[in-house]
Amino acid sequence: MDTTPLRTSRDFRLLFLAGTVFYFGAMVSYVAIPYQIYTLTGSNFAVGAIGIAELVPILVFGLYGGALADHVDRRRLLIFTGLGQAVFTAVLAVNAFLADPHVWVIFAVSVALTSCSALQRPSREALLPRTVRHDELPAANALSSFGIQLGLFAGPAVGGVLVAYVGVGWCFLVDVCGLLIASSLFVLMRSYPHREETTPPxxxxxxxxxxxxxxxxxxxxxxxxxxxxxxxxxxxxxxxxxxxxxxxxxxxxxxxxxxxxxxxxxxxxxxxxxxxxxxxxxxxxxxxxxxxxxxxxxxxxxxxxxxxxxxxxxxxxxxxxxxxxxxxxxxxxxxxxxxxxxxxxxxxxxxxxxxxxxxxxxxxxxxxxxxxxxxxxxxxxxxxxxxxxxxxxxxxxxxxxxxxxxxxxxxxxxxxxx
CATH class of the missing domain: 1.20.1250.20 (MFS general substrate transporter like domains)
Incomplete structure (x- = not known):
């Protein structure tokens, strides 16, 4: 694998690390949410309904987040949406530690989390090309994908262990830590102002x-x-x-x-x-x-x-x-x-x-x-x-x-x- 972008670009290194940590924490929660819903309801349909509930935020906020990314400071948008996800995930953790967790809270917060994520992702994708040279983009894309795959591979394994031995609440706390770390890494990046005049979304x-x-x-x-x-x-x-x-x-x-x-x-x-x-x-x-x-x-x-x-x-x-x-x-x-x-x-x-x-x-x-x-x-x-x-x-x-x-x-x- 060509690791040149990691050596030549400090901001790409920060994006790479932030993305890896972000997906690791997200996949820990990915294991916890369906498991918690099933144990609370005993319904496979209720588990599948999470995906249905998240579809509209993906459609609406994905498009709006893309338009927003072409107007505002993308780095700041990454920071604030990351902090928003940390707050919402903390709500899931508090709910999970209750003696009688509320299913409606899981659904409501999942919709909010998906909305934040949909707002964030276009900025992350749009910012990556600015951090490396044009001829380094194939390597940068491969490295970024590799970091995501590391999170996708390790996150569910850790989530499964946490669910089995300490409970779903700890899964959400791990995710909160990951989101805070990722947001801190975004803070360390330099600003990338738009090259041309922009218009509001x-x-x-x-x-x-x-x-x-x-x-x-x-x-x-x-x-x-x-x-x-x-x-x-x-x-x-x-x-x-x-x-x-x-x-x-x-x-x-x-x-x-x-x-x-x-x-x-x-x-x-x-x-x-x-x-x-x-x-x-x-x-x-x-x-x-x-x-x-x-x-x-x-x-x-x-x-x-x-x-x-x-x-x-x-x-x-x-x-x-x-x-x-x-x-x-x-x-x-x-x-x-x-x-x-x-x-x-x-x-x-x-x-x-x-x-x-x-x-x-x-x-x-x-x-x-x-x-x-x-x-x-x-x-x-x-x-x-x-x-x-x-x-x-x-x-x-x-x-x-x-x-x-x-x-x-x-x-x-x-x-x-x-």
């Missing part, structure tokens, strides 16, 4: 960002490929049925949940070669198609260990696709649009998985668990291929000659950020 500004995104076929390709992969092939909701009904090995459920993360971490750790690839559209399409193929093969495997192996391959392919998608975004989107486009990007990789869970569950109920795996993976391959065929400009994208990449490179050179 508005519906017109959000519409302007969406029109810009839909006029660029290369950006449409990144969105549609990601949505196709997650909507058609995401198998996470099938894991409990896979270990219970097919293999009768419920103790290995955690193996399936971590397999894709491990694959993603390995792929990121070996990602130095990505900086030498310039046809990013083709790389995204091929990696997403491999992801679908690996999911389909996982559904056919006779052993749960082989299922986990192919899920790891799928996670690696998905991460490679993600690295190149992030590179296209960070190397071609103008500074004035970066926040709003980050908000749109967040919708593309948030809505897809939610729809994918519904698709997989319905298919498994109407057909079979293996059928849901295989049909979803094959549908992903077909969907990605169709996207490449329809959006030919996306398939032929070359970072060396693309007009948007060339223009952004020239702007950064003039600003001394090349």
């Amino acid at each position: 508005s519906l017109a500004g959000i519409k302007e960002g969406m029109v810009y995104a839909f006029r660029r076929r290369d950006l449409l390709g990144t969105y549609f490929v990601d949505i196709a992969a997650m909507l058609l092939a995401m198998p996470v909701v099938l894991f409990p049925a896979m270990v219970e009904e097919i293999f009768d090995r419920p103790e290995l459920l955690g193996l399936l949940y971590t397999a894709e993360v491990v694959g993603a971490m390995v792929a990121t750790g070996l990602s130095g070669w990505t900086a030498r690839v310039h046809h990013h559209g083709r790389a995204i399409v091929l990696a997403a198609a491999v992801y679908g193929a690996m999911i389909a093969l996982a559904g056919l495997m006779p052993s749960i260990w082989l299922v986990a192996l192919f899920l790891a391959f799928a996670g690696a392919a998905d991460m490679i696709s993600g690295i190149f998608r992030s590179t296209v975004w960070s190397q071609t989107i103008p500074e004035a649009m970066r926040g709003r486009l980050a908000g749109i990007e967040m919708l593309s990789y948030s809505v897809g998985p939610l729809g994918g869970q519904v698709r997989a569950g319905i298919t498994a109920d109407l057909w079979s668990v293996r059928g849901a795996f295989v049909s979803g993976g094959l549908a992903c391959v077909a969907g990605v291929a169709a996207t490449a065929a329809v959006l030919h400009d996306f398939w032929s994208y070359d970072a060396r000659t693309d007009e948007h990449a060339v223009a952004e490179r020239a702007v950064r050179e003039a600003a001394g950020e090349a």
